[in-house]
Amino acid sequence: MPKLTIDGIAVEVPPNTTILQAAETVGVEIPRFCYHDRLSIAGNCRMCLVDVEKSPKPVASCAMPVGEGMVVHTKSERANKARGGVMEFLLINHPLDCPICDQGGECDLQDQAMAYGFDRGRFHENKRAVKDKYMGPVVETIMTRCIHCTRCVRFATEVAGVPQLGATGRGEDMEITTYLEGALASELSGNVVDLCPVGALTSKPYAFSARPWELRKTESIDVMDAVGTNIRVDARGRQVMRVLPRINEAVNEEWLADKSRHACDGLGYQRLDRPYVRENGKLKAATWDEAFAAIASKLRGMPGTKIGAIAGDTVDAESMMALKDLMTAFGSANLDCRQDGAAVDPAVRASYLFNSTIAGIEDADALLIIGANPRKEAPVLNARIRKRYLKGNFTIAVAGEQADLTYPYKYLGADLAAFFANAQVPPGARKPMIILGMGALSRPDGAAILAAARAHAEKIGAVTADWNGFNVLHTAAARVGGLDLGFAPGAGGKDTRGILDAAGKGEIEAVYLLGADEIDTAKLGKAFVIYQGHHGDRGAHRADVILPGAAYTEKDGTYVNTEGRVQRGLRAVFPPGDAREDWTIIRALSEKLGKTLPYDNLGQVRARLTYVNPVFAQVDKVVKAEWKPFGTAGQIAPTPVTSPIKNYYMTDPISRASRTMAQCTEEFVLGGSKQKPTELKSGTHG
Amino acid sequence: MSTRSLAKEQPASFAFNADMTALAQRIIAKYPAGRQASAVIPLLDLAQRQEGWVTQPAIEVVAKMLDMAPIRVLEVATFYTMFNLSPVGKTHVQVCTSLSCWLRGSNDVVKACKEKLNIGFGETTADGKFSLAELECSGACVNAPVIQIGDDYFEDVDYASTGKILDAFKRGEKPAHGSAIGRAGAAPAGEAITLTENPAPPPKQDFAAAKAAFEKAKAEAAAKAAAPKP
Numbered sequence: 001m002p003k004l005t006i007d008g009i010a011v012e013v014p015p016n017t018t019i020l021q022a023a024e025t026v027g028v029e030i031p032r033f034c035y036h037d038r039l040s041i042a043g044n045c046r047m048c049l050v051d052v053e054k055s056p057k058p059v060a061s062c063a064m065p066v067g068e069g070m071v072v073h074t075k076s077e078r079a080n081k082a083r084g085g086v087m088e089f090l091l092i093n094h095p096l097d098c099p100i101c102d103q104g105g106e107c108d109l110q111d112q113a114m115a116y117g118f119d120r121g122r123f124h125e126n127k128r129a130v131k132d133k134y135m136g137p138v139v140e141t142i143m144t145r146c147i148h149c150t151r152c153v154r155f156a157t158e159v160a161g162v163p164q165l166g167a168t169g170r171g172e173d174m175e176i177t178t179y180l181e182g183a184l185a186s187e188l189s190g191n192v193v194d195l196c197p198v199g200a201l202t203s204k205p206y207a208f209s210a211r212p213w214e215l216r217k218t219e220s221i222d223v224m225d226a227v228g229t230n231i232r233v234d235a236r237g238r239q240v241m242r243v244l245p246r247i248n249e250a251v252n253e254e255w256l257a258d259k260s261r262h263a264c265d266g267l268g269y270q271r272l273d274r275p276y277v278r279e280n281g282k283l284k285a286a287t288w289d290e291a292f293a294a295i296a297s298k299l300r301g302m303p304g305t306k307i308g309a310i311a312g313d314t315v316d317a318e319s320m321m322a323l324k325d326l327m328t329a330f331g332s333a334n335l336d337c338r339q340d341g342a343a344v345d346p347a348v349r350a351s352y353l354f355n356s357t358i359a360g361i362e363d364a365d366a367l368l369i370i371g372a373n374p375r376k377e378a379p380v381l382n383a384r385i386r387k388r389y390l391k392g393n394f395t396i397a398v399a400g401e402q403a404d405l406t407y408p409y410k411y412l413g414a415d416l417a418a419f420f421a422n423a424q425v426p427p428g429a430r431k432p433m434i435i436l437g438m439g440a441l442s443r444p445d446g447a448a449i450l451a452a453a454r455a456h457a458e459k460i461g462a463v464t465a466d467w468n469g470f471n472v473l474h475t476a477a478a479r480v481g482g483l484d485l486g487f488a489p490g491a492g493g494k495d496t497r498g499i500l501d502a503a504g505k506g507e508i509e510a511v512y513l514l515g516a517d518e519i520d521t522a523k524l525g526k527a528f529v530i531y532q533g534h535h536g537d538r539g540a541h542r543a544d545v546i547l548p549g550a551a552y553t554e555k556d557g558t559y560v561n562t563e564g565r566v567q568r569g570l571r572a573v574f575p576p577g578d579a580r581e582d583w584t585i586i587r588a589l590s591e592k593l594g595k596t597l598p599y600d601n602l603g604q605v606r607a608r609l610t611y612v613n614p615v616f617a618q619v620d621k622v623v624k625a626e627w628k629p630f631g632t633a634g635q636i637a638p639t640p641v642t643s644p645i646k647n648y649y650m651t652d653p654i655s656r657a658s659r660t661m662a663q664c665t666e667e668f669v670l671g672g673s674k675q676k677p678t679e680l681k682s683g684t685h686g
Numbered sequence: 687m688s689t690r691s692l693a694k695e696q697p698a699s700f701a702f703n704a705d706m707t708a709l710a711q712r713i714i715a716k717y718p719a720g721r722q723a724s725a726v727i728p729l730l731d732l733a734q735r736q737e738g739w740v741t742q743p744a745i746e747v748v749a750k751m752l753d754m755a756p757i758r759v760l761e762v763a764t765f766y767t768m769f770n771l772s773p774v775g776k777t778h779v780q781v782c783t784s785l786s787c788w789l790r791g792s793n794d795v796v797k798a799c800k801e802k803l804n805i806g807f808g809e810t811t812a813d814g815k816f817s818l819a820e821l822e823c824s825g826a827c828v829n830a831p832v833i834q835i836g837d838d839y840f841e842d843v844d845y846a847s848t849g850k851i852l853d854a855f856k857r858g859e860k861p862a863h864g865s866a867i868g869r870a871g872a873a874p875a876g877e878a879i880t881l882t883e884n885p886a887p888p889p890k891q892d893f894a895a896a897k898a899a900f901e902k903a904k905a906e907a908a909a910k911a912a913a914p915k916p
Contacts, residue, residue, distance in 0.1 A: 157755075163755035163757060163758065164755065164757055165757065166755075166757035166758060166760060166761045167761060168690070168691070168760055168761055168764035168765075169690050169691075169764050169765065170764075170765045173690065177757075178757070179755070179756050179757040179760060180692075180742075
């Protein structure tokens, strides 16, 4: 391992490390624009120049591998002068429009100009101006500010796998653009805004709405898919202004999917901010007491077998725990957190987890995707699969929907019956993995598919003593948490399909929908429906009593992601109006129903969660699930399997209420808005 | 030079003709499997030879042939000024106006072109036969000033000879390319003025004496090393 000295500190690093990486290991910071840990090295901004002894010129530390005995000075006069020169060249064409730039306050160029900038300009010619480009509904461009670091181009090509961005022209005329100025068709496109070191690519929905120093930053967990992406919610006053990713190497690295990032404007529309009670067929605003009284008059004395409860996809574990305890107090076993009827086995944790873990994808050497479209169902996880694919020696096969997943794969057809009949063992794979999607499991024959997939996983050697490659990819953030705490039919209880059937027939007379909007509400028949949730969506339209709850940014909640990782989000803002945190609503209702739940604060609810399943005490960890028999062998129908997500941009009440997601739907799902940007903006003055 | 971008009006489609397809396949075959993207420049050149300019459909056809994203091909096409991104005349006249040519009188050459063809830079004559473009250094400074017509360089031109060359093209002839003042390649005009004599033969070297001197020095050094230290 080469030894070198950086600013007088001796350091030993593996060969092929660059000087910049070596400097980071000893805490020496080198300024940079184009270099990024997760992208290939470009070496074109020249900001990271350092002084290496015996080298005739300053060297670009991001692209220079370390050598034995190198003596590097990062703060010498020569290095500083070189960087000052680079900065002066960058600022020749960069507009001085920081006061009207959205990047202001969190701009790499601004920060580094404070350190290396020259206080006067020596360039008396005109600055260049570049025509702004159209890149879709979420990325705003002010291309005059671009410093051509090509981070966005490398991100689109390497991580997102949509090579649509490029640099045309040369020299002073180089411009970053998409091919023919089409929208950047990626579910990860918002990340180019984070990557852009200047204000050339900024967030379109967030444009001109806040300054970073006005925002209150709260760490939270995303609920738009089951990946459990770590996010930071930036709020001003009572409004969530934007959502940004946090770094978590085990989950999302530092990426965030577009829906998770930009659906937050949906938190401001269609909100349920007071209770409602249906009177003479019409919903009427009510007080909490009136709403509780309406529920109590129906539910008091009703036998548990006539009550059902369904939990939605974005619900926190605490409120599901409270509702489960309430249902148990009524003696009802009719409860389910699987709105789509996914046939996983709630009793066997390994049957519903992404057992290999998300980071484990990088250890696998063969992948079989059954009935899933990871690009739509979990874009960040899909980026991890692509990362593994780019490393090479990774065979991917897909049985299910034939979609562009951003990596090539062997297509095995959409007929799962035929697939399992002829399934082959991938030759030479030592750590194969299977990803089983909701498209397959939520079919009526899901249990048979689960059993067949389990058998296939064992056949191909995906389950060994130190490797479990049997993975279920959920689409709902609440799902694993719900299953972990047992929000599933108890002995003799009915599942989602059973509850809906029974409600239609009149056997179940009251249904409690906890944020459940993805069910066919027409099937509820004449049942008395209590809807607790945050948006006026499908569930609320059918409800007889509406209890206004909190969205994920408005409560302290526990979520378990698809790999079984327990994560906690913090409250960023308060719920609007009379709305309350969900578990407190159920706790208050339980008192009115005469079945008071035994917890009065969040700590006690969480203690209850831990009592029910010790997994909930293991925050931020993945507890390995034991491999047991599950699934019911049976006939698999020869119908083609499809992904449950038809429109990635609208899958839950929040994204359905979001204007940005509506624009994305128009652009990417409905075939693109014909209207191209007509305004010929150039420069920075609009 | 301004930003190079695709022409507004584009043909509906593009396809290589049979000859060009065969040539393209030969070019692609030169590169190892998986490296066929290396053929992008020659293929764009073939497309330009066939159509006269690089069209958007051609970019997409080349991208498809080489398994590249269209933006990657567009990057190449916009980078090299030799690719015409909008239609040019049948005879495309490019005048070098970079430093050497300018010092040697390219202004006169430009004037001759503009007068003869009655068009400016970036324009095409009404009959579509001629177009005129400004060329960055054509790399033939030793024969400055230079105009490039098609693949041929017309060197050492001035106002008068440029006019003659263009007149010949107007008549449909193909005038001889190369130096307009009769220089052979880059040789001096007229008589040679340097290196007029044959060079003297190299001096004879006495290798035997050199070897003896070397051996002697070596022996002395060894003796010195072996001598007892005081």
